[in-house]
Structures are given as C-alpha cells and as structure tokens.
Amino acid sequence: MLEKQINTFKKYRFLLVELVKKGIKLKYRRSYLGILWTLLEPLLTTCVLTLVFGTFFGRDDKTFPVYILTGRLLYSFFSGGTKAAMKSIRQHAGMIKKVYVPKYIYPLSSVLFNFIIFVISLIVLVGATLVFGVYPNKWVITSLLPLVMLLLLTLGVGMILSTMSVFFRDLEYLWDVALMLIMYTCAIFYKTKTMEKTGHAWIFKLNPLYAIIKIFRDAIYGRSMFADPYWVIMPAVVSVLSVLIGVALFKKHQDNFILHI
C-alpha cells in the first residue's frame, strides 16, 4: 500500500515540479520587475508599517523594522499559502475532471510554490538585520525549527481548507476574515507588552502562528527559544496535528470532489 503510494508519487513528481514552477512563473509574468517583487513587496510594506507603528506612534527602537519584517514575512507566507491551497482544487477543476492525477498534488504544489517565494524573500531579512544592527549569533540555526513548523502548519491548514471549500465555497470569504483576526493576534507590528498590561496576553498562548513568529524572532535576535518550552512545544504539536487532520480529511473526501466542482 505504502509502496504503491510512493510509486505514484514518483510518477507524478514531475507534475509537482511543473505546477510549482507554473505558480512562480505566472505570479510575476507581465510585470516589469518580475521576481524582484518577492523582495520589494515585503520591503515596501515594512517601510509603511515602520512609518505608521514606529514613527507615528513614537517608538524609538532602532531594530523595530526587523521585528516587523520577521512577523510580516512569516504571516504572509501562511496567509498566501493557505489561500492558494484552498483555491487549488477549484482552480484545477478542468484537469481533475478529465485526467486522473493524485489530487493532493494540487494543494501541495500551491503551498510549496509559496514557500519557495517566501524563502527567497528571506534575503530581505538578512539585509535588514545588517542595516538595523541586529547581529544573530549561534542561535540563528534554531530558526529552521519554526520554518519547518510553519511549512507543516500551512500545509495542514491548507489541506483542511481545500477539502472544505470544495463543498462550501463561502469558506473563501470566511477565511479572509479569519486571517484578519489571526493577523491582529500575531503581534506583527506591535509588542506584546501592551496586551500584557490589559491582561489579554492569553490570546497569544492559543495562537500557534504567533508562537512560531515568536520563536523565529528569538532565533534571529540571538536568544534561546527554549527558555520557555511552551512556545516550542505548542506550535510543534499543533502543526503536526494539522497535517494529520488535513491528510485524513482530504483522503476521506477526495473521491467526492469531482461531484462538486
């Protein structure tokens, strides 16, 4: 059974590569700067956010742009990846209706192509740490851990959403709203101290994406993320769980997709 699965995957590996390539190529086709936008876009939004939340709100923390950038990069991969995965089944309806292809290829390729763009955009972060005087130390190696968790979480949530949105198209709109809530509870452009003062800091403890962003920042700022193990264990468990649920749900319903698209 497993062997058969692996063989099918091998056969369609080329398709996975092609779909990932297609995603990247078409995203920036017909724009003059092309793939450069991967770097420019986070750079420009960080400028705006720094201007608004740093300068206007009078915060004199020199490294604040790095703080914003880390949060924003991770969040926008999560939001872009889950959205793309959610729409992937409907987007490829034409193919699904006519040719047999293992269907998980579609959400998987959507998440992977967003991940590649995300990894490229991390170059901006490297530049920003140098410019704003954040000097990572040995702990920077641990930043791989939150990145793996983030990939798993996005894939898991993406699989769940792609299955559900086949049956309920409204989900696309609902998810936009949910993403907004997630964004504001991720402490992307504010520090958590304000929330602690009002006694609402427990919200962060429930948000796996915030935990991932937090430990990623720890790694970049040269701190140990294991000081409070909760922030490592919680997102690790949630992301593995989300993949398990996503795969199980997808597997259970994939044969019915064709009757609904």
Next chain:
Amino acid sequence: MAKYAIEVNNVGMKFNLSQEKLDSLKEYVIKMVKGELKYNEFWALKNVSFKVEKGDRVGILGLNGAGKSTLLKVIAGVFKPTEGQVIRHGRLVPLLELGAGFDSQYTGAENIYLYSAVLGYPKSFVDEKFDEIVKFAELEKFIDVPIKNYSSGMKTRLGFSIATQVEPDILILDEVLSVGDAKFRKKSEAKIMSMFKSEVTVLFVSHSLDQVKRLCNKAILLEHGQLVAAGSIDEVAKIYEEKTK
C-alpha cells in the same frame, strides 16, 4: 501476464442530483435544520461487468445519456465507482477532452511540459520528444506564444500531438477522430491507425456506427446505465440498429 487488459466488475456509479445547487454553508445549514436536504439518487451506471482482452478494439454504443462517457471516465480513473471495481493492466492513455490541462497564460512550449506532466510522462521523455510534438502539431512558429492567443484548432492539435506521443497499452478515445481541419484529421486518423497496428487495446466511443464498425472488432451496448449486449461488433451493431429504429 494477465489475459485481460481491462476488467470491469459490477461497476455502479451513483450521482446525487440535489434539486437546487447548494454550495453555501448558510443554505446547507438552513436546509439541514429544516430537514429539507433532498437528493435525487441517479445511477449513471449499474451492475456493469465486462472484460476486454488484450488487443481487442471495443466500441461502446448507446444513446445519449446511456452512460458511455461516465463509463470511460470510470475506466480512466477520473471517477471512482460507487460500487464494484475496475482493474487495468498496462499504461492507459485517455484521449478524452484534449488539452484539458492547458494553462492559457502559458506558452505552447511550457504547456507541452505541463500537459505531459499531467499525463504522467517523465521529463526525460518530453525532452526527447519535444521537437516531434511541435512538428506533428504544425506549431513551429507559434510555440512561444501564450496559448490564450491560439485558435481552438491549434489547441486541440497540440493536445492530440502530446497525448499520442507514448505507446499506450490501453487507448481511450471519445469522439476525437474529428480533430482539426480536414488535413489534420487525415493525419490524426493515420496516427491512431498506426497505434492500432501494435498490440494496443482500444475503447472507442462514437455516435457514428460506420466509424465504430470500421475500427472495432468487438462492442458493448449500454442502455440507461445497464449493459444490454456485449460481443462481436456485428451482433451488437445489429441490436443497436434495431433499438435506434
């Protein structure tokens, strides 16, 4: 080696035709609470069993709505049957709707790779056959143009050319012998005929009885999703002609 290329065992395919199309959560919940979720069950195929020997060319006959296309899609693996199972031996190439996997923003060349990947060909194979595909489709001049600027004839030519590059063990044809203009039609028929010469098993759907008689040696007849006759082409064609009178 198995004697049969395709074994269809007791296949049934059920569709739930909901009276109204429900695809919003709100509507679904409201209807569920009210207990108004009604479906019309519809069996497009029911208890269909037959076996196709290697090298047989089988015509599938039946009136509109008899379940011919559903059967082909079940055999191609696009639909998973509600009941029963289909066993296939060998590489199957469906020539159902050509170019279904094309992306309109992609150029012809990029689409050759994409569509080949959809059909499950390895990359090395496409690299090798690329020129042949372009040449057969007669698109040398337009291969770097986005496909949205292609005419529908150009698209089907490209799709046909890609899909027929492999030597399949099982070939599924759904009215594709009418591809493109007269010149290309001749060429595509010759191509398919050349595939027939090798030990390929063919499933063929067409409304033209003459064409089926010309190409096939066996046939099955479907009526309302049930198999009513199977056997040599002459016997089945006779029954079919009587039914259509």
